[in-house]
Amino acid sequence: MRFRHRAAAGFATLLLPFAGMVGLASPAQAATEATATYAKTQDWGSGFEGKWTVKNTGTTTITSWKVEWDFPSGTSVTSGWDADFSSSGNHWTAKNKSWNGTLAPGASVSFGFNGSGSGSPSNCKLNGGSCDGGTVPGDEAPSAPGTPTASNITDTSVKLTWSAATDDNGIKNYDVLRDGAKVATVTGTSYTDSGLTAGTDYSYAVQARDTADQTGPVSGAVAVRTTGGDDGGDPDPGDKVNLGYFTEWGVYGRNYHVKNLVTSGSASKITHINYAFGNVKNGQCTVDDTYAAYDKAYTADQSVSGQADTWDQPLRGNFNQLRQLKAKYPHIKVLYSFGGWTYSGGFGQAAQNAAAFAKSCKAVVEDPRWADVFDGIDIDWEYPNACGLTCDTSGPAAFKNLAQALRAEFGKDYLVTAAITADGSNGGKIDAADYGGASQYLDWYNVMTYDYFGAFNKTGPTAPHSPLTSYNGIPQEGFNSAAAIAKLKAKGVPAGKLLLGIGFYGRGWTGVTQAAPGGSATGAAPGTYEAGIEDYKVLKNTCPANGTIAGTAYAYCGNNWWSYDTPATIAGKMSWAKNQGLGGAFFWEFSGDTSNGELVSAISNGLK
Structure with missing residues (x-):
């Protein structure tokens, strides 16, 4: 009666109008000069919103971009959009998505993030070069692989094969996508996907990655239906909701x-x-x-x-x-x-x-x-x-x-x-x-x-x-x-x-000294988003249930007591x-x- 709605308050700083922040670009090839500029677009005290803008200032098309910078200790990216983020210590890297890496001469693209702390970026690099308009290294992104062919289809598996992609510096590997989500990375041009559900529809595509870790366009998709099963996996709860x-x-x-x-x-x-x-x-x-x-x-x-x-x-x-x-x-x-x-x-x-x-x-x-x-x-x-x-x-x-x-x-x-x-x-x-x-x-x-x-x-x-x-x-x-x-x-x-x-969550106390219900406590147990509350998917591993009462489970671990x-x-x-x-x-x-x-x-x- 409380949790379902208080959860919203934990994300109040994220519920901001991001309209217009997402730029979808069209494909192209590689470039010579570009800039990367940073702006802090919002600040709410304990955190902030930052935006990078990459602009092609040269005369040749850019096919991919990678922005790197350092944050001072205590400042970090907590979530981001329109780029793939990674970090090593205080060094941060943002790479283009598959759909926004191409910049024609004069074109620009922005990506953003929410951050914690109050520091500003330093030591910016764009594709390993200067962020202020100097020469930017680049190479061709790989081509799209051929549309996969499905064979050896069973109740629980399917074999996929495809023709190779091409790249000026060579192909490193392929991502296999099932229903749009990556399920495997392979070096060859075939893969057998297993552990599937009988009588179920799936869609497969592949995407190549070159030796510079650039990904190319996604191949065409092939539809696969595993054998066996019933009428397509619709629920069968009788007339129950x-x-x-x-x-x-x-x-x-x-x-x-x-x-x-x-x-x-x-x-x-x-x-x-x-x-x-x-x-x-x-x-x-x-x-x-x-x-x-x-x-x-x-x-x-x-x-x-x-x-x-x-x-x-x-x-x-x-x-x-x-x-x-x-x-x-x-x-x-x-x-x-x-x-x-x-x-x-x-x-x-x-x-x-x-x-x-x-x-x-x-x-x-x-x-x-x-x-x-x-x-x-x-x-x-x-x-x-x-x-x-x-x-x-x-x-x-x-x-x-x-x-x-x-x-x-x-x-x-x-x-x-x-x-x-x-x-x-x-x-x-x-x-x-x-x-x-x-x-x-x-x-x-x-x-x-x-x-x-x-x-x-x-x-x-x-x-x-x-x-x-x-x-x-x-x-x-x-x-x-x-x-x-x-x-x-x-x-x-x-x-x-x-x-x-x-x-689908539990409620818990800390400072508890007895496993059975009815014990005293000193406050709320730590939770990922709010003290006293934790998801089932977390609790099942961190504090497994060791008792039941009144038709539900409870767990006592350390000095924490949870029910779920x-x-x-x-x-x-x-x-x-x-x-x-x-x-x-x-x-x-x-x-x-x-x-x-x-x-x-x-x-x-x-x-x-």
């Missing part, structure tokens, strides 16, 4: 993109995606981070389709990647989620004119640039007539009125859903609003059955943040999934309209959900899972 939240800001510090749903195998197992979050301002729905949503340019290796974005295409960013995902996995439905912990403050004003609010939301969802992307809307109001980040006093009928207006505006052909509190205590948040009356207008509720307990109570007692049931010693009665579901059913919400919530769900506890929760007749499950959020999507798989398997 398996929905995941995709966070808009995850494309920055978390480096999690729509394509990760494909490479992890998750896309074939989910049924729905909630895109989080749109904002609610002045009683209206609005896009929040426009750069991430529809302007960020993706290279071929980053995109779902394997095709690079161009500077003049009408839609880029997450929305275009979601469009490509739906083309590849047509069973997936995408909903635009508005609100969340950070952006729920605008719902009170929205409720004062629910019809106008609903109309504004539909205008965003049906914007002509992405009208085909979204299949509905999700409202995440935390919390109607109760307190979240701020306190709402709209009254118990406000939520029902909002739901009714949304259904009237969107009609029967759109999905209209809501994420709601899971506070099952007497007189708690479920009792504060008319969730029973509102359910007639909604397709389902995402019941946020997590974040019950955590280091927001820094001294404990330690308790699982997502208990399925109550247990002896639970710090607050009614703070568990079973109590919340029972209360919602009692208020008239059909079981089939309730989805059980799963967190594992594939085994998720299996138990899905069995419980089916026995309760629930409509399925949802989770927050994709990037907390492992690279092979083991938690998504556990939900999918458990719902069958």
Whole structure:
């Protein structure tokens, strides 16, 4: 009830309008003179945004560029765009991407980065020469290899062969790309890819690298479908919903993109995606981070389709990647989620004119640039007539009125859903609003059955943040999934309209001296993005679960105590959900899972 939205605050300095920073150039060949100039474009105290501009000042085309510089101790690059960054100590190197290395005479290209510290670059070199306009060494980039040919296709493997690329100084090796992502680097002109999934479609291409480490253009692609399998890998959860939240800001510090749903195998197992979050301002729905949503340019290796974005295409960013995902996995439905912990403050004003609010939301969802992307809307109001980040006093009928207006505006052909509190205590948040009356207008509720307990109570007692049931010693009665579901059913919400919530993260304390739940603590355990919170993919290795309570897992390592769900506890929760007749499950959020999507798989398997 807290984590899902506080995460956004950790990236506030990254959610900046980057539109116009991405320059996509067209191909060409090598050059004689060039400059590299640096500018600090933003400074927020603890960090800054820097930009380099490379300009061809000569008379011959440049085919590649490499900028090197030194930072003083304490200053470093934390993330970058439009170049490939590497470092050795305080020495930093940025090389062109495959699509922006070519500069005709007089042309320029910029790349940028976010940095920590306060220092400035020194000892700049451009392609090993001066950055101030002197002669710049260069050589020809390699040509594109031939389009691969596929043979020896089995349930789990395929052999690829291709004709060699050419280069003036010789070819060093080839990158093999599967669905746009590099899976191998080989010195020859053949490769056998194994460990594939039966009855699954893949796309392969190759890219050459010369002895100067320049990469050339990507070859044509060959489509391959492995033998065996079923009808293409669509999910088979019966009539159950398996929905995941995709966070808009995850494309920055978390480096999690729509394509990760494909490479992890998750896309074939989910049924729905909630895109989080749109904002609610002045009683209206609005896009929040426009750069991430529809302007960020993706290279071929980053995109779902394997095709690079161009500077003049009408839609880029997450929305275009979601469009490509739906083309590849047509069973997936995408909903635009508005609100969340950070952006729920605008719902009170929205409720004062629910019809106008609903109309504004539909205008965003049906914007002509992405009208085909979204299949509905999700409202995440935390919390109607109760307190979240701020306190709402709209009254118990406000939520029902909002739901009714949304259904009237969107009609029967759109999905209209809501994420709601899971506070099952007497007189708690479920009792504060008319969730029973509102359910007639909604397709389902995402019941946020997590974040019950955590280091927001820094001294404990330690308790699982997502208990399925109550247990002896639970710090607050009614703070568990079973109590919340029972209360919602009692208020008239059909079981089939309730989805059980799963967190793909843990909550933890430090200064704990006992392994069993109920111990005292001194504060929040260290976390990658926020103290007291850590992704499952990290915890499974750094603090493996060594106990279970109330249907979820806990772990005690050193003096830290964590609770989180594992594939085994998720299996138990899905069995419980089916026995309760629930409509399925949802989770927050994709990037907390492992690279092979083991938690998504556990939900999918458990719902069958």
